[in-house]
Amino acid sequence: xxxxxxxxxxxxxxxxxxxxxxxxxxxxxxxxxxxxxxxxxxxxxxxxxxxxxxxxxxxxxxxxxxxxxxxxxxxxxxxxxxxxxxxxxxxxxxxxxxxxxxxxxxxxxxxxxxxxxxxxxxxxxxxxxxxxxxxxxxxxxxxxxxxxxxxxxxxxxxxxxxxxxxxxxxxxxxxxxxxxxxxxxxxxxxxxxxxxxxxxxxxxxxxxxxxxxxxxxxxxxxxxxxxxxxxxxxxxxxxxxxxxxxxxxxxxxxxxxxxxxxxxxxxxxxxxxxxxxxxxxxxxxxxxxxxxxxxxxxxxxxxxxxxxxxxxxxxxxxxxxxxxxxxxxxxxxxxxxxxxxxxxxxxxxxxxxxxxxxxxxxxxxxxxxxxxxxxxxxxxxxxxxxxxxxxxxx
Amino acid sequence: xxxxxxxxxxxxxxxxxxxxxxxxxxxxxxxxxxxxxxxxxxxxxxxxxxxxxxxxxxxxxxxxxxxxxxxxxxxxxxxxxxxxxxxxxxxxxxxxxxxxxxxxxxxxxxxxxxxxxxxxxxxxxxxxxxxxxxxxxxxxxxxxxxxxxxxxxxxxxxxxxxxxxxxxxxxxxxxxxxxxxxxxxxxxxxxxxxxxxxxxxxxxxxxxxxxxxxxxxxxxxxxxxxxxxxxxxxxxxxxxxxxxxxxxxxxxxxxxxxxxxxxxxxxxxxxxxxxxxxxxxxxxxxxxxxxxxxxxxxxxxxxxxxxxxx
Numbered sequence: 001x002x003x004x005x006x007x008x009x010x011x012x013x014x015x016x017x018x019x020x021x022x023x024x025x026x027x028x029x030x031x032x033x034x035x036x037x038x039x040x041x042x043x044x045x046x047x048x049x050x051x052x053x054x055x056x057x058x059x060x061x062x063x064x065x066x067x068x069x070x071x072x073x074x075x076x077x078x079x080x081x082x083x084x085x086x087x088x089x090x091x092x093x094x095x096x097x098x099x100x101x102x103x104x105x106x107x108x109x110x111x112x113x114x115x116x117x118x119x120x121x122x123x124x125x126x127x128x129x130x131x132x133x134x135x136x137x138x139x140x141x142x143x144x145x146x147x148x149x150x151x152x153x154x155x156x157x158x159x160x161x162x163x164x165x166x167x168x169x170x171x172x173x174x175x176x177x178x179x180x181x182x183x184x185x186x187x188x189x190x191x192x193x194x195x196x197x198x199x200x201x202x203x204x205x206x207x208x209x210x211x212x213x214x215x216x217x218x219x220x221x222x223x224x225x226x227x228x229x230x231x232x233x234x235x236x237x238x239x240x241x242x243x244x245x246x247x248x249x250x251x252x253x254x255x256x257x258x259x260x261x262x263x264x265x266x267x268x269x270x271x272x273x274x275x276x277x278x279x280x281x282x283x284x285x286x287x288x289x290x291x292x293x294x295x296x297x298x299x300x301x302x303x304x305x306x307x308x309x310x311x312x313x314x315x316x317x318x319x320x321x322x323x324x325x326x327x328x329x330x331x332x333x334x335x336x337x338x339x340x341x342x343x344x345x346x347x348x349x350x351x352x353x354x355x356x357x358x359x360x361x362x363x364x365x366x367x368x369x370x371x372x373x374x375x376x377x378x379x380x381x382x383x384x385x386x387x388x389x390x391x392x393x394x
Numbered sequence: 395x396x397x398x399x400x401x402x403x404x405x406x407x408x409x410x411x412x413x414x415x416x417x418x419x420x421x422x423x424x425x426x427x428x429x430x431x432x433x434x435x436x437x438x439x440x441x442x443x444x445x446x447x448x449x450x451x452x453x454x455x456x457x458x459x460x461x462x463x464x465x466x467x468x469x470x471x472x473x474x475x476x477x478x479x480x481x482x483x484x485x486x487x488x489x490x491x492x493x494x495x496x497x498x499x500x501x502x503x504x505x506x507x508x509x510x511x512x513x514x515x516x517x518x519x520x521x522x523x524x525x526x527x528x529x530x531x532x533x534x535x536x537x538x539x540x541x542x543x544x545x546x547x548x549x550x551x552x553x554x555x556x557x558x559x560x561x562x563x564x565x566x567x568x569x570x571x572x573x574x575x576x577x578x579x580x581x582x583x584x585x586x587x588x589x590x591x592x593x594x595x596x597x598x599x600x601x602x603x604x605x606x607x608x609x610x611x612x613x614x615x616x617x618x619x620x621x622x623x624x625x626x627x628x629x630x631x632x633x634x635x636x637x638x639x640x641x642x643x644x645x646x647x648x649x650x651x652x653x654x655x656x657x658x659x660x661x662x663x664x665x666x667x668x669x670x671x672x673x674x675x676x677x678x679x680x681x682x683x684x685x686x687x688x689x690x691x692x693x694x695x696x697x698x699x700x701x702x703x704x
Contacts, residue, residue, distance in 0.1 A: 051520040053624065059519075088520065090626060190674055210395045216674040220630055222621045225404035226665035227673070229397055246522030247624035253528050254620075257548050258400060275524060275622075 023268040036341045038078065038334035044069070044326060045083040045103045046319075047114035047124075047135075048095060052088030053244045055168055056272050056350050057315050058116060061138060064316035065113055067303045068323035076331045086114060089243060092124030100124040104131035110333075111136070111326045111347055115320070118142030119192055119244075122152040122384055129154035132345035136160060136326045138318035141167060141268060141286060142196050146371045158367065160322045162377035164193075167267060168200020168318070169282045170379040172241070174394045175265065176208040181236040183211045185262065187227075189219045197267050201239050228254045235262040237282075242361035245272035252278035268379075277388035287314045287361050288392065295358045321360045325374045328354045399545040401666040402659070407551045407620070409658020410558030414613035414636025416650035417565060418606030424582040424645040425602045427496070431503040432483055434632010435510035436607050438475050439574060440614025441623035442514060445467045445523045454526040461531050463691040465553065465619075472611035480607025481600055489596075507628075515625035522622035553623060554616045561612055562651050565605065569647060582645070630677075634661075637684045643697025652695055659684075 032327035036042065046065050048058035062084065069082040085099035096115055103109045104127060112128060112135035115121050119139045128135045136158045143165035145153040176183045184205055188198040200216070205212050213235070217227055228251065231238055238255065242248050248270035255262055258277075265282040276283065290296045291312055300312070332350035333341050341347065343382070352367045359365035368375045415437055422430045424530055447468045452458040459467065487506045491499040527550060539548040569575035580588040581598045589595050617623070617631065634657060642653025660683060664676040687694060 051515060053520065053522065053626075055520045213670075215670050217679055218674050220677060221403075221665075222627065225407070225409055226401055226662045229400045229404065229666050230673075244522060246524055246624075249524060250621050253536060256528075256533070257546075258551075259546055275522065364418075 008029070016156060025178075027344070030231050030335075035337065036108060036110060037345075038330075038337075038339050038341060041079040041080045041081050041108070042330065043083055043106065043109045044111045044113055044323070044330075045085055045099070045101075045109055047085045047087055047099055047112060047120060048116035049061070050084065050086040052090050054089045054117065054269075056275070057243075057269075058086070058244065060313045060316045061116060061319040063307050063310060064303065064319040065323055067299075067306055068327075070306075071299075071302060072324055072327050075274050078327060078331060078334070080327065080330075082113075083109070087117065087120050089117060089119070093119055096120035096124045096279055097120060097127070098185050100127040104113055104128065104133060109133065110330055110341055110344055111328060113322055114138070115140060117193070118145060118152075118196075121145055121157060122192070125153040125157045129156040129342065131345060132156070133328065134329065134344075134348040134351055135159065136322045137352070138322040139286070142192060143168075143200065144196065152205055153374070154373075158351050158372040160325055160365070161318050163377060164197045164200055164267075166377065167284055167286070167379045168197055169204045169267065171267070171381065172201045172204030172208065172210075174282075174284075174381050175205065175237055176210060178394060179237065179263075181205075181210055183213075183232060183235045184266040185213045185215060185231050185238045186254050187215045187217060187238065188238050189217055189242060190274075191219055191241060193269060194267075197241040198239065222250070223257075224251050224254055228258050228260065231255065231260050231262055233260060237265050238262045239265050239267075240269035241269060243269035245270045245275040248276045248281070249278060252276075252281050268315075268366070271382075271390075273313075273384075273388060273390050274311060277384055279384055279386040279388075281384045281386065282381060282393075283390060284379050285314045286377070286379055287318050287378045289314060289382075289390070290317045290360060290362075292392075293360075294359055295362075299360060317360050321356075321365065324356060324360070325354050325365065328356070396544045397666065399542050401662045403542075403545065403547050403551060404666070405662030406655065406657070407554050409638075409655035410555050410659060411530070411613050411617045411631075411654075412635050412638045412657050413651045413654025414558055414561060414609045414616070415632065416654045417562065417647065418610045418613075419636050419639040420642070420645055420647060420650040421578075421602050422607040423639070424647075425578060425585075425599055426488070426492075426499075428499050429503065429636070429644075430483075430487065430488075430606070431500070431636075432487070432506035432510060433606065433610055434630075435507045435514075435628040436479055436483070436634070437610040437614045437617070437632055438623065438625065438628030439479055439510060440472040440476040440512065440611030441618040441627065442518065442523070442614075442625075443611065444472040444615035444618060445623065446526060447471040448525055454528075454530040455531065460631070461535075463532070469557070469615045472615045473608040474611075476607040476611030476614070477604040480603035480610075483607075484600055484603040489599075507632075511625055511628060518625065520625055522624045523618075524622040525618050526566035527619050548621060554619060557616060561609060565609070566647060568605075574598075576599035576600060619643060634680065637680060639694075640684060641687050641694055643694030646694065646696040647653055649694050649696030656695070 002111040050058040050216040073080040093378045116139045141164045143163045186198050186202045190195040218318040248266045268285045270276050271283050271285045329347050329350045333346035366375050382390035383393045418433045457464045476493050485503045488499050535550040536548050539546050577593045577598050638653035638657040642649030665673050
């Protein structure tokens with residue numbers, strides 16, 4: 001009797017697993033194959049860290065994505081619903097993978113905004129590509145996503161900001177040419193973003209004849225005192241590519257505490273004026289301060305009205321830009337399909353046809369012909385002032 | 395030599411915090427033979443209470459009271475808040491399971507830990523909170539201090555170390571010189587016999603949780619005076635506090651103090667002296683030390699071997 005029950009349970013479990021697998025694969029197939037009418041509400045999903053150590057990035061980006069989805073679709077004759085998916089960086093790639101399965105199975109999801117982090121892109125680009133879903137990131141900068149022999153992302157991945165292959169040399173060249181550095185300590189946190197960026201910076205610095213010391217710190221360390229002790233007294237700069245601005249602030253304070261004169265130079269992951277505010281430090285970012293761009297005045301005013309009291313930041317505007325690019329590609333696919341998106345891949349095929357004048361980050365936007373990265377994009381370098389504000393210096 | 399002095403100061407600062415956390419673990423284990431895995435998250439809650447109190451008093455940039463009073467108030471608030479939290483945890487998560495098999499309160503402790511961490515994240519988000527003590531008195535707490543050779547020991551570190559030691563001494567005096575402390579020691583030695591001698595066991599246990607949790611709250615503030623806090627900080631720091639308690643001898647108060655300091659020094663020296671490719675694994679080495687102690691000296695530095703009558 002017990003044996004019969006056990007056998008029945010095993011058979012039942014096997015049947016459930018098989019049915020789920022069939023449903024998922026047929027769901028994927030039907031999601032890809034069945035046309036979607038553009039007169040109804042289409043969905044785009046935003047995959048970003050809304051909680052966790054990098055939530056400052058996701059929460060800021062979300063305000064701009066929401067504003068973009070509110071204001072852009074009416075101008076294109078589209079109805080768009082924004083879905084959101086949380087990918088806390090501390091949980092690795094699992095949340096992103098789970099979200100990818102969910103979104104590819106939803107036939108009305110015709111594009112992905114994000115993922116915001118490079119690790120999440122690498123973990124899910126193949127899934128999106130197999131399902132024919134274009135995914136446009138406003139902040140995933142890792143070089144190997146779009147460059148190199150073994151690209152981590154697929155042809156369905158696009159980004160509206162430059163990669164670290166620009167950030168690394170850009171930061172290093174600024175240190176060499178403007179700061180006239182002789183000795184630099186380069187840190188990484190044993191995760192893909194910082195290691196890639198640190199490698200790029202170190203390479204350029206060494207080519208420029210700068211003496212470098214490389215330190216590697218576990219991502220879980222919060223008290224950097226003993227690593228600060230290792231910073232040579234005559235080091236000019238400590239390159240600190242963290243994704244947690246609070247850690248950049250801590251390191252900068254601990255440098256002062258131990259009487260070190262080196263300045264902290266953070267990557268785009270440390271760009272948060274409310275947290276990283278040690279005067280004299282540097283931060284690089286893939287977007288300028290849009291409050292200085294006259295053409296953005298109306299967008300800025302509207303966003304501020306929806307987000308009273310919220311600082312503008314520089315992670316958010318690229319999200320607006322990414323939505324703009326994605327929705328324009330969706331519109332082109334709809335036009336091509338006479339009011340229908342016959343295949344989600346049509347959105348991918350139309351992405352590089354998108355050309356925008358008065359791009360929110362300044363100038364015009366178009367993709368490079370050689371990659372899915374923006375043409376002529378650059379990184380901007382800011383120095384933190386004594387009042388905590390970020391001044392553009394490079 | 396300067397590097398050694400600096401690393402020693404680093405280790406002493408960190409070790410003081412670990413010692414306060416380890417004391418909480420050891421107090422509860424001594425009385426109840428329970429590993430209170432929620433203790434690290436009580437520490438985390440303490441850091442948040444401290445942050446909230448700091449903001450209520452004007453924040454680091456515009457405090458409404460003198461700096462010394464601000465720090466005392468923030469610490470006292472965290473200790474009081476965590477003491478209450480400790481009472482609640484004991485009452486609702488552990489007391490009903492006091493006579494259950496030992497695995498039951500252990501699982502309950504893990505549940506409380508997850509509950510606290512996730513509740514705090516739900517309430518306050520996952521963003522780091524910085525006390526921004528550098529802005530307090532224009533950076534004096536970081537830039538002024540005691541000179542040992544070429545090494546400056548900033549005021550802030552002196553405050554953290556001194557406060558931790560004062561609390562440890564107060565605890566030691568309380569446990570060894572007061573009637574309540576005597577009752578705690580009696581309960582730790584033999585709970586049933588202590589009850590038969592007229593000691594109110596429930597009161598002793600509650601008091602133990604009050605003490606341990608208050609120390610965790612103080613540790614939370616001292617930790618966050620120097621580094622930002624977040625809802626996820628309790629797990630790893632709590633684990634290190636537990637490691638310190640085991641190294642010192644779980645159930646031994648001097649052991650917890652020694653274990654905490656030893657762990658702080660170990661972490662500081664490992665990070666400071668190992669080559670970069672090894673220094674990144676300092677946390678791994680710390681937990682290897684734990685395993686080695688469990689294998690070769692499970693009673694810790696100051697604990698007594700467990701003798702069973704055969």
